[in-house]
Amino acid sequence: MAAGASRVFVSHLSGIAVFDPNGDQVGRVRDVVVMLRGQPAPGAGSPQRERPPSVLGLVVEVVSRRRVFLPMTRVTGVESGQVITTGVVNMRRFEQRPSETLVLGELLDRQVSLVETGEQVTVLDVGIQQLPARRDWQIDKVFVRRLRRGKGGALRRRGEALTVEWSAVTGFALEEREQGAATLLATFERMRPADIANTVHHLTPKRRVEVAAALDDDRLADVLEELPTDDQVELLDELPDERAADVLEAMDPDDAADLLSELAEHDKERLLQLMRPQDAAPVRRLLSYEEGTAGNMMTTEPIVLQPDDTVALALARVRNADLSAPLAAQVFVCRPPDETPTGKYLGLVHFQRLLRDPPFTLVGSIVDTDLRPLPPETTLPAVSSYLATYNIVAAPVVDEGGHLLGAVTVDDVLDHLLPDDWREEAAQRLPIAGGPRAEGVVRYGG
Known part of the structure; x- marks a missing residue:
């Protein structure tokens, strides 16, 4: 101008x-x-x-x-x-x-x-x-x-x-003391949850609480999943218990379990009691596994189909915009029931295979049975090696009875491999010099 x-x-x-x-x-x-x-x-x-x-x-x-x-x-x-x-x-x-x-x-x-x-x-x-x-x-x-x-x-x-x-x-x-946040939230409308989380992280503690109070449950859940652990705990602690339970229900079960694991035992149990039983059950299941194992890291909501479902149905499920890219990369085929823990696990079908077969093809006829599933006790190094060896982005987790419990995705593994403060570390990878703001400059455009 x-x-x-x-x-x-x-x-x-x-x-x-x-x-x-x-x-x-x-x-x-x-x-x-x-x-x-x-x-x-x-x-x-x-x-x-x-x-x-x-x-x-x-x-x-x-x-x-x-x-x-x-x-x-x-x-x-x-x-x-x-x-x-x-x-x-x-x-x-x-x-x-x-x-x-x-x-x-x-x-x-x-x-x-x-x-x-x-x-x-x-x-x-x-x-x-x-x-x-x-x-x-x-x-x-x-x-x-x-x-x-x-x-x-x-x-x-x-x-x-x-x-x-x-x-x-x-x-x-x-x-x-009680500043609104409606106008600030309007600037978030076109931002991704990770970018909103970065903005919220840099606000004062008072403003973080005000913004959290103004966000709806689903949006706050998305933002919490992207925040550093300390910020997650701080914001959850500031929410009324009923609201905190609602937000935990809106989070992915594995992220909700990770957050609850940071709380004192009595606080964790109080919030689990306030959650709907159908939402609390998978979170409790994840919390029952030892930290750093496949059972603790997995998501309990992969795409599950029955063997007589068609490729057309599988592609429709994959198109769900709410799915992360790793979860949308394959579907898992199981006997009924098709909610985890499922009936007998039969195998998986990769997204690329779904694209190659006619829409009327039954997924049971193209299932990949060669890729062995992981037991829930599999350690983090073993899970990492498994994903790298087979060049896949999600691995099935199956119990001793052959029931699919969930899937460990590459982003789950990275979250546990990286240090706790990796979000802050990622923002400091560029070389900088000491001194006041006038120093440590980078010249763009030649």
């Missing part, structure tokens, strides 16, 4: 691509860093003509979901849904300083007051603008919504939305 051009509202920056001068993508914008200044006091009359808050830079997510700081002085343009930089990016992991505020993470959904009337409003967005003939940026506008209240002070309905000058509102510096 050229100097003096129209302002940009921060919500429109969320997730847009950052490019170097040669057109190569550097990353995506995840937040905007500002430094708040003093504001007029409530009831102070006409707004004071003081300089609005400075925009220090952008939080940009680069390779391996690493978040770095991009100073606004290195932004040469914001146009057509993209940010253009000078080509020099500091690769040091972004660490928020006490004097800094994140617009998306901390300012949106706050309740502030109009200076002239003292009326409470909710912040929906913040506008930033580049100063003429300079590379400095500042907040100049705030998009707010009035709160309409009925008798007794209860919120009645949405009030009028309006855009005001920054100096026309006050209260950003005050601590807010």
Whole structure:
């Protein structure tokens, strides 16, 4: 955006691509860093003509979901849904300083007051603008919504939305105990659960709890599965017990079991008792196996078909968008019942074989019986060797009676092979130098 051009509202920056001068993508914008200044006091009359808050830079997510700081002085343009930089990016992991505020993470959904009337409003967005003939940026506008209240002070309905000058509102510096998250959640709509989890991980503990409270059960379950263990336990502990049980029911049984295994025994049993019996049963089964074994790592919800089912039905099951890629790579053929633990396990059919045979073919006639299943006591090294030896991404786990208990997928194995803090480690693989933000830069575009 050229100097003096129209302002940009921060919500429109969320997730847009950052490019170097040669057109190569550097990353995506995840937040905007500002430094708040003093504001007029409530009831102070006409707004004071003081300089609005400075925009220090952008939080940009680069390779391996690493978040770095991009100073606004290195932004040469914001146009057509993209940010253009000078080509020099500091690769040091972004660490928020006490004097800094994140617009998306901390300012949106706050309740502030109009200076002239003292009326409470909710912040929906913040506008930033580049100063003429300079590379400095500042907040100049705030998009707010009035709160309409009925008798007794209860919120009645949405009030009028309006855009005001920054100096026309006050209260950003005050601590807010019960801040909403609806506007912040709107920026998550097109993000994958792993990216939302990365954003949530970098929020303050208070905001993490508020976001978790605002997410629906299914979405929160997806996000929890992608968070580091400490964050999972912290958020689950902050949820009311009934809500925590609902979220655990929405998680994959193996992920729910991994999370519950981190809790004290009495907390684990209390939540299991609150879960629906049909959801708690597979989780209990997983928890009964020793940690690091196939039985403990497996998912209890692979694709199971009966031998007289057709290839057409198998392909329809594989197309389920909710399935992970490793689970969709094969179907397991068993005698009834077809829910784990199943009837007698007969073998499996790989996805590629399903594509080669006519739709009316019975899966029982093309089943692969050569690949031996794993007993639930199989250790992690043995499971890893098994997947590598046979070049497969999921292995059947079968008990002594020949019943299919579940399947161990390659992502299950990786989760247990990698260190507990691998998500943080992955964000720090790029070489960095010591010193302040000005050091450790990588030059893009030559």
